Amino acid sequence: xxxxxxxxxxxxxxxxxxxxxxxxxxxxxxxxxxxxxxxxxxxxxxxxxxxxxxxxxxxxxxxxxxxxxxxxxxxxxxxxxxxxxxxxxxxxxxxxxxxxxxxxxxxxxxxxxxxxxxxxxxxxxxxxxxxxxxxxxxxxxxxxxxxxxxxxxxxxxxxxxxxxxxxxxxxxxxxxxxxxxxxxxxxxxxxxxxxxxxxxxxxxxxxxxxxxxxxxxxxxxxxxxxxxxx
Numbered sequence: 001x002x003x004x005x006x007x008x009x010x011x012x013x014x015x016x017x018x019x020x021x022x023x024x025x026x027x028x029x030x031x032x033x034x035x036x037x038x039x040x041x042x043x044x045x046x047x048x049x050x051x052x053x054x055x056x057x058x059x060x061x062x063x064x065x066x067x068x069x070x071x072x073x074x075x076x077x078x079x080x081x082x083x084x085x086x087x088x089x090x091x092x093x094x095x096x097x098x099x100x101x102x103x104x105x106x107x108x109x110x111x112x113x114x115x116x117x118x119x120x121x122x123x124x125x126x127x128x129x130x131x132x133x134x135x136x137x138x139x140x141x142x143x144x145x146x147x148x149x150x151x152x153x154x155x156x157x158x159x160x161x162x163x164x165x166x167x168x169x170x171x172x173x174x175x176x177x178x179x180x181x182x183x184x185x186x187x188x189x190x191x192x193x194x195x196x197x198x199x200x201x202x203x204x205x206x207x208x209x210x211x212x213x214x215x216x217x218x219x220x221x222x223x224x225x226x227x228x229x230x
Contacts, residue, residue: 010175024117034064047147053147077126084114132193159206
């Protein structure tokens with residue numbers, strides 16, 4: 001049974017991330033440090049070659065994609081955008097610490113939402129449906145390897161929902177510009193809706209074989225770190 005590779009990559013740094021602010025749908029550019037970081041990761045490590053790139057519509061992801069995969073035009077999916085923090089956008093946890101709506105939201109639950117933002121349940125449904133759409137497209141087209149450039153919160157949430165080994169959301173934190181390599185087995189996906197996490201990226205050593213991967217085989221929002229929501 002043919003396996004496929006999916007690479008989840010987190011966008012580079014922005015000013016809001018460094019300042020610890022909620023910048024889910026806030027459309028910030030990569031800052032100079034973020035651009036430099038991605039370039040350094042591209043030279044000291046190895047981002048795998050891919051057949052197609054999918055990206056969040058937000059600039060920080062599109063700019064990350066341009067640096068890593070300059071020869072690929074990303075397929076933009078709205079489902080890959082970060083959580084919509086509504087009135088909390090641009091604010092830090094310290095600034096919101098006395099707001100009743102913020103304290104209620106931190107209690108979690110599918111129906112919890114920031115004022116004028118999306119609920120936890122809406123966020124989960126959106127990103128999971130987007131990921132399933134990508135997987136079904138890969139299996140239908142036979143595309144061998146794809147990269148998904150998205151946000152820290154989405155990577156954690158997707159892997160807590162679909163990843164093997166199974167682990168809680170916070171175990172899937174990843175630094176900016178980094179991510180995970182996933183091995184998609186069509187049979188396991190069709191039966192279990194699960195995908196195996198096989199490595200962290202960027203790789204530190206280029207594999208000898210292009211087909212190296214064929215040789216082997218209700219998150220809680222109070223745990224959601226604002227530095228990952230980017």
